[in-house]
Amino acid sequence: MxxxxxxxxxxxxxxxxxxxxxxxxxxxxxxxxxxxxxxxxxxTGEEWAAGIRFLTETGQHCDATRQEFILLSDVLGVSMLVETIGNRSVGGSTESTVEGPFHLVASPPRALGESIAVVADGEPCLVTGSVVDTGGRPVAGARIDVWQADADGFYDVQRPQTVPQQNLRGLFTADGDGRFWFRTIVPRFYPIPTDGPVGELLGATARHPYRAAHIHVEVSAPGVRTLTTHLFVDGSPYLDSDAVFGVKESLVRVFETTDDIALAERYQMPNPFRRVDFPIVVRPEGSSVGSG
The missing domain is CATH 1.10.287 (Helix Hairpins)
Structure with a gap:
């Protein structure tokens, strides 16, 4: 009973x-x-009914390019908690963070060194890096999937009428030494969508909707655990109050200004330009989770 x-x-x-x-x-x-x-x-019964209405409206705001439930999970910190528990750093591996709600469009395969900026408004930036496993061995042929917001703080799917699809997205294949490099622009901080129930929740709780500037990076290869992480721009606003709690100190990098004509010519960059290096360490498949 x-x-x-x-x-x-x-x-x-x-x-x-x-x-x-x-x-x-x-x-x-x-x-x-x-x-x-x-x-x-x-x-109370009225409060429970309001909660059900909120969840119903959250589902009604989901479509092919908008996932309001992921957004809700993000702003409540649940996405980051699940991600952190399931992917604790082991053996110096790169820390993970949330995938976010905008990885809904497949990134186009691009050649190493190619630009992901179909619309090149913004500060030119060169991203370099390498992928190794926790034993220090290069992961040849690793796939590096990247996507980011533009200089105005929008993803391509947010402005389909004015921005080409797959702008600022790219799928790269590391070389035989696990190295990768590509051209882009420096991303801007941006607000998560606030025109739905999650935005109303943030307003009701006096929370801002902004994410610190970052580039999404997802690394995969046979024999290693897929890593979903971010490359954060040092000095960006909201690093200490990211709306989805996605910032980890180890993922923040300086995007330095480089004035080097020879280097600019080598990578087909205008001079001067911004530059950042992002070494990535991935865990072997089946490795233990560890404790920190």
């Missing part, structure tokens, strides 16, 4: 015959935490 004191026990018992033990564990814990939350805040 159901009563207030034993409500979670009654519902949890209904999952006792669930064949999948992990599903049973998750649902049981979810019910216990949810019931404890309701009791802790003394949730």
């Amino acid at each position: 159901f009563d207030e004191e034993h409500s979670a026990d009654a519902v949890a018992a209904s999952f006792a015959a669930t064949p999948d033990p992990r599903l049973r564990e998750i649902l049981t814990a979810l019910v216990r935490h949810a019931h404890a939350f309701v009791k802790d805040v003394g949730l």
Whole structure:
């Protein structure tokens, strides 16, 4: 029988015959935490109805290029917590962070050194780096998927009528020594979308919607764990208050101004230009998670 004191026990018992033990564990814990939350805040019927309306509207704002539920998970810090627990740094491996809601368009394959800026407004920037495993061995042929906001703080999918699709996106293949390089522009900080339920939530809680300037980087290769991370611009606003809690100190880099005619000619850059190097260390597939 159901009563207030034993409500979670009654519902949890209904999952006792669930064949999948992990599903049973998750649902049981979810019910216990949810019931404890309701009791802790003394949730009213009107408040619960408002919560259901909020979740319904969140789902209604999802489409092929907009994932409001990911955005909600991001601003609540859940995305970062799940990512951090599942990808703790081991053996000096590069720290991970959230994929974000804008990795919904496939990045076009590009040759090493090619520019990802179809629309080149902004400060020219050269990104170089290398991919090695935790044993220091180069990961030849690693795939480096990158995407970023433009100089105005928008992704291509946010302005499909004025910006070419796949602008500031690229899929590169590292050389035999695990090295990669490409041309781009310095990204700008930007607000996450605020025209939906998540934006209303931020407004109601007096939180700003801004993300620190960054380039998304996803690295994959046979035999290593896929790494999703960011390359943050040192000095960007909001590094200490990123709206989705995505900043980790080890991922912040100086995008230095370089005045070097020979280097500019080598990489087909205007002179002077901004430059950043991002060495990446990935974990072998099947390596233990570790503790920090």
